[in-house]
Amino acid sequence: MTRPKAEATGEAEDVDVAQNEVGSGEVEGEYASPENDTETPSTSNEQSSPESAEVSREESNSAGTNYEREQPISNGRSTPSQAGTRSSSSKFANLRATFEQSPTATGNSIASKRRLASSEKLNELGSGQKQEFESEIARLRDELEKTKEICVALQEKVIGHEEREGRNAASGVEQKKEHEFEIAQMRAEIDRAQEMRNVLEEKVSRCGDTETRISQLQEELGKEREMRIAFEEKVTGLEEEIEVLNAALEQRDQQWQSEFEKSQAQLMSDAENRLNVVVKEASRRQEEAAIAQKQLVDLKQSIAASTRVSTEVSDTTFKEEIGLLQYEVQNWVINNFRRVKNENSPERLCEKLDKVAEPEQLEYLKPIYEKFEASARLQIYQATFTCYIMEIFDEPYLFGLQGQRDWARRSRQAADALRVVLDQETWNRWRVTTFEALRRSASITELVESATSGITEMICITLQALTDAEDSETWQSSLKPIIQRAISLAHSMRVQTAQYKFVLPVSEQPFDSELMEDVAGEGDDDAERLVRCATFPALTKLGQESVTSTARQVVVKAKVVCFDADDEEP
Structure with a gap:
């Protein structure tokens, strides 16, 4: 089973990271406080090791529990609850052993170097800068205290979890069945979710095509609007020209009409005169x-x-x-x-x-x-x-x-x-x-x-x-x-x-x-x-x-x- 090993390896790495963070916090605390120069790094490490071990135990307990919930169970094989309990106990034991290892050499060397460097720097700095460092050191101490409290709380949670694991060992078979049922339901939901995801991906792809088409249409619409504005301006110009031409044409028609009427009136008058002469003669x-x-x-x-x-x-x-x-x-x-x-x-x-x-x-x-x-x-x-x-x-x-x-x-x-x-x-x-x-x-x-x-x-x-x-x-x-x-x-x-x-x-x-x-x-x-x-x-x-x-x-x-x-x- 490769998955539990990988998870155990990941949990060990997380424990090492947590141990280093706790160790560095103690070193900074020692560096920040010149008054505790006589305190040895080993003492600080010994005080922080149980808290770090509790934190690692709690995380290991959580990781083991999650692993048991997420571990698929095949219908052809069955694992006893005692095996799960022993596996969890061995994990917690490994975590505790890891936290109980003493990093005194590294801590002492780093702490001594930082104390020497800090004392030299403090001597070189002025009064204003010293106040800033002192305020910073006070803040770091507060954070260290909070970290210690968190470690204590985590240790208590790990202990409580071990107790619950012991109580739950008897009812492991029933929980296993329930877990299998829940896993089956979750798998069905996962399948449905996957199907829905596929459908949504198809829709998203279609939506992407639609958005592309929409963007193209918007571009075409923008071009058409520009063309429409240009045509409207052109039409407006043509209408103005037509109005000017109509006005000129109307003026010319009036002029021609007046001239035509005058000529017709003259012709009619001449024709009537000639007709009157002819009628009189007749x-x-x-x-x-x-x-x-x-x-x-x-x-x-x-x-x-x-x-x-x-x-x-x-x-x-x-x-x-x-x-x-x-x-x-x-x-x-x-x-x-x-x-x-x-x-x-x-x-x-x-x-x-x-x-x-x-x-x-x-x-x-x-x-x-x-x-x-x-x-x-x-x-x-x-x-x-x-x-x-x-x-x-x-x-x-x-x-x-x-x-x-x-x-x-x-x-x-x-x-x-x-x-x-x-x-x-x-x-x-x-x-x-x-x-x-x-x-x-x-x-x-x-x-x-x-x-x-x-x-x-x-x-x-x-x-x-x-x-x-x-x-x-x-x-x-x-x-x-x-x-x-x-x-x-x-x-x-x-x-x-x-x-x-x-x-x-x-x-x-x-x-x-x-x-x-x-x-x-x-x-x-x-x-x-x-x-x-x-x-x-x-x-x-x-x-x-x-x-x-x-x-x-x-x-x-x-x-x-x-x-x-x-x-x-x-």
Whole structure:
């Protein structure tokens, strides 16, 4: 068994060290005290040997006990308690023998040398240094006394331990079993601790890898933060540059915008001036053409009147008259409403129409304005104009006889009565003769003037309400000649032998190519088109100039605007 020998060797070395420490303490005590120069070193060693032996005995006892507790016991062998007791007793005996050996020669030589050296040094030192040495010597003496007390206590403990070893010899077998059980438990705990240690070492190794990775990530994070700070500084600089550039760009845009607006305003002004000049020139030429055409018609009428006794007018003349009237109506609408924008909704336009239109005109115009479109506003305004002058064309007698004068009222009553009594041919001859005389009389002129003013005012009021436009006084001054021409045309037709009738198509009426003409010229299938509005009525003729007939002849087609019937909204 190598382990007990090694432990015994270690314990012997510890005892030798303790003996030397005790011996050196006594020598220092002798050196520190000049008064005890007569005391021999052997006496001091003899006094300290029992205490050192007790200390060594106590340590040996403890070492033996620990050895017995730590010594593994195999299941195949058993050691009697008496052998353990004898082994401990032999160890204590060896320790005592070691402490009882006399080191007098070495101690005496060292003590004598130190005393001689100390006495010589004390003589050489001054009073201050002597006091320091004396205080140091006193301190060392106190420590020596304490050491002696400790040695005595240790000796008592060793003696008590020997007594306990004797008492425990009888119960050695039971203690051995208990020790074996405890050792087994401790081994199991050691195994578990070893396993836990291995697990912890693995975790520690993993933690080391993790810490390495964490340190790497921290370094990367530090680099990223530095890069982020650098990028933020760069972005801040770029943003400042962008702000400066935006400010410069905005300033330049404002400058260019102002210059562009000035140039556009100048161009618009120049264009409007040129357009006004062109419009005025066109209006002047149109007026000249209308005057020339009117003069031509008047000349034809005068020639016809001078060459013929009757008042009959050819269909060609009526076509020219109607074409001139249609042109004047269209020109008046375009000149006054071309630049007027209408942003009202169809519902709003119908509300305005309800307030200003008469029942007859409202019934005709409301379907048109319910489907109002800004792109066709000029055609719709022209249809509104035509709707009002239809009152002139629909008068069965001379327009103006519906006034409040007695003779006019009686003339209408007579015409109504004769129309029932006379046959068609006789009635036509009476109508031509009577109405021609009334038309040339000065009495009807006043009634015609009053009716002309009324129609003119109603047209201006209606269009002004629908378009929110102004300058209606100028409208009336240019509108009266057109109304007068329409009245003159209607009077001329009422003094003809043949019966002429104006037909105005209504909204959403199917397109009839024999009676109508689409001014837009769109669409090939007439059956699939519906009328949006009529800008001018058609003129039909019943009978001939000298022959009674009921056949209808279309002299002038109605001018209409159509839309596709497949569309839900026109």
